[in-house]
Amino acid sequence: MSRITVENVTRRYGDVRAVDGVSLDVAHGDFLVLLGPSGCGKSTLLRMIAGLVPPNDGRVLVDGRDVTETPARDRDLAMVFQSYALYPHLTVARNIGFPLRTRRQRKVEISARVAEVADVLDLGKLLDRRPRELSGGQRQRVALGRALVRDPGAFLMDEPLSNLDAQLRTATRTEITELHHRLGRTFVYVTHDQVEAMTMATSVAVLNRGRLEQVGTPTEVYDTPASAFVAGFLGSPPMNLLDAEVVARDGRLHAVAAGVDVPLDLGEPGNQGEPANQGEPVRRPAVLGVRPEHLSLRPAASDGAAPEATLRGTVRTIENLGSEEIAHCRVGTAEVAVRARRPAGFTVGEGVVLTVRPEHTHLFDRESGRRLVWRPDRDASVPAARVAVAT
Ligand SMILES: Nc1ncnc2c1ncn2[C@@H]1O[C@H](COP(=O)(O)OP(=O)(O)O)[C@@H](O)[C@H]1O
Numbered sequence: 001m002s003r004i005t006v007e008n009v010t011r012r013y014g015d016v017r018a019v020d021g022v023s024l025d026v027a028h029g030d031f032l033v034l035l036g037p038s039g040c041g042k043s044t045l046l047r048m049i050a051g052l053v054p055p056n057d058g059r060v061l062v063d064g065r066d067v068t069e070t071p072a073r074d075r076d077l078a079m080v081f082q083s084y085a086l087y088p089h090l091t092v093a094r095n096i097g098f099p100l101r102t103r104r105q106r107k108v109e110i111s112a113r114v115a116e117v118a119d120v121l122d123l124g125k126l127l128d129r130r131p132r133e134l135s136g137g138q139r140q141r142v143a144l145g146r147a148l149v150r151d152p153g154a155f156l157m158d159e160p161l162s163n164l165d166a167q168l169r170t171a172t173r174t175e176i177t178e179l180h181h182r183l184g185r186t187f188v189y190v191t192h193d194q195v196e197a198m199t200m201a202t203s204v205a206v207l208n209r210g211r212l213e214q215v216g217t218p219t220e221v222y223d224t225p226a227s228a229f230v231a232g233f234l235g236s237p238p239m240n241l242l243d244a245e246v247v248a249r250d251g252r253l254h255a256v257a258a259g260v261d262v263p264l265d266l267g268e269p270g271n272q273g274e275p276a277n278q279g280e281p282v283r284r285p286a287v288l289g290v291r292p293e294h295l296s297l298r299p300a301a302s303d304g305a306a307p308e309a310t311l312r313g314t315v316r317t318i319e320n321l322g323s324e325e326i327a328h329c330r331v332g333t334a335e336v337a338v339r340a341r342r343p344a345g346f347t348v349g350e351g352v353v354l355t356v357r358p359e360h361t362h363l364f365d366r367e368s369g370r371r372l373v374w375r376p377d378r379d380a381s382v383p384a385a386r387v388a389v390a391t
């Protein structure tokens, strides 16, 4: 049983802060995904948890016990690497049993345990093969088996699916999720793939340049991103982010960007629900975010009754994804992606109107990138903030 706590850990390589003051608490049985772009410090953080890299600062605790100085083999954690790290000259059975042999367990016990694990991972028929005689997916399962065989308190996985082709990756994703349910153990899983994070995690920790941007359930980080970075990293296509300004007009605050005008009550994070209009600067540089699925498209010609529709632009490209279409529109100087049902019925070069409901817009501080908390005006004299796009 393992709860993993990371307290303010930092790891430097020369001038690079690979991990910069990160704190995390992974409850027993959680599936925590460390998510972020290449080079953001995911592997370094995981390796510090594993005991493979010592932190320069901070502590790592397992079940409340400080293990910062404890060698990797004594931490009761099993690591699965991207490269699988199998022994090429050993059979599948011996690869899986390897951690038990180094602990000098009895041969019969080892074979029994290897058979058990092989059964769980459907490797029973492959036990006599060597790694080079296996497919990528099978090798990956052997690497998992070697982690499982010790029955550790927690599993640490560093991009374990990245060497698999797309189809196998989806299938193995499901297998690992099922394994997590079945074992009820703590998983810490590194990936740069936001789909893996959304589908597998019970909680997601988003890292950017060694720093923690946000921790939350997949729903929280997707629906309420704490920063423009998180908003722009999750989703495919990701959230549209437009430079905007918060301006005071008619005694209330509005977010104005590229023809969108969203009335709002603005407060700092933590002040949710407080109408914090007083004392706010009259103009505040911000970033307005809208997810592609929260925009709807209409032909510009149908937009006679839209005095607030001010922006002109065009459909640039349309991607047919089979189940839906993504229309990429030029809105002022910005590109805006819109997710639409098929057939969307628009052609490249056509003028369109985009609409979004105020409660589906997100606002971030331009300088810090942090989310600005505000309450949309729900009592609907203006039901939707509108952007008109016309040629
Ligand atoms: N052993 C190392 N020596 C020098 N720099 C390293 C080492 N390991 C990682 N780094 C640097 O630390 C940063 C984070 O790396 P890493 O943790 O591997 O990121 P990620 O796994 O998110 O791609 C990168 O800038 C990387 O170049």
Ligand SMILES: [Mg+2]
Pocket: 042, 043, 044
């Ligand atoms: Mg890595």
